[in-house]
Amino acid sequence: MVNITRASDLTMVGANGGGWTAPLGTAAPDSPLSQPVSPWTALGAISDDGLTYGFDEDSQEFQPWGLTSPFRTQITKSVRTFGLTVWETSRLAVQSLQYRLDEADLEPDVDGLTKFAETASPAPDRRAFWFVVLDGDSARGFYVPQGEINDRSDVSFKQDEMSGYEWTITTYPDAAGNTVYHVDKVPTTPAEVVS
Secondary structure, eight states: OEEOOOOGGGSOOOOEEEEEEEOTTOOOOSOTTSOOOTTOEEOOOBOTTOOEEEEEEEEEEEOOTTOSSOSEEEEEEEEEEEEEEEOOTTSHHHHHHHHTOOGGGGOOOTTSOOOOOOOSSOOOOOEEEEEEEEETTEEEEEEEEEEEEEEEOOOOOBTTBOOOEEEEEEEOOOTTSOSOEEEEEOOOOOOOEEO
8 A cells, every 4th residue: 555645835836936136147045035135136026927937948859760759859959938027117127127228327317317228239138037936934946147038028008007027038058057046945744655
């Protein structure tokens, strides 16, 4: 007879969380349980759609002559993305990411006005990102050493809808060849019982 312990605390509901950005080369925070410190800057409120961790992979199958199934598969594409919608669109860090500008370019003048122009030929804008997902005693941290917003949705300004910037962030390999580093805190649970 096999008794398998089913522990609900091993499941994850993205009940809460946050996102931060920092210049390239910024080290990962030590833990998803503590608030990141400067130079990490918070992205502010995220919509109730939460955070999406995406996998985009392609593969090539090699099927020998005379067989009906492949005997080897080679991964030809493996991309990780993060998707979210930020609601605090007036934050300097958020505007800086949306418009690919330095925060210094968005400082208001003496009249409190911020003036900038969008270029038709934007330069690459890679930064470090840190995302945390929280659920009770569980916490998952995702450190992206090199990420870039490669997809932005339209922005609506309506009376019955919160305006936000919907982003897809593509991860790129660092010097070690890694795109995402995981730092998780999961609860200890009893081992499976087999008799």
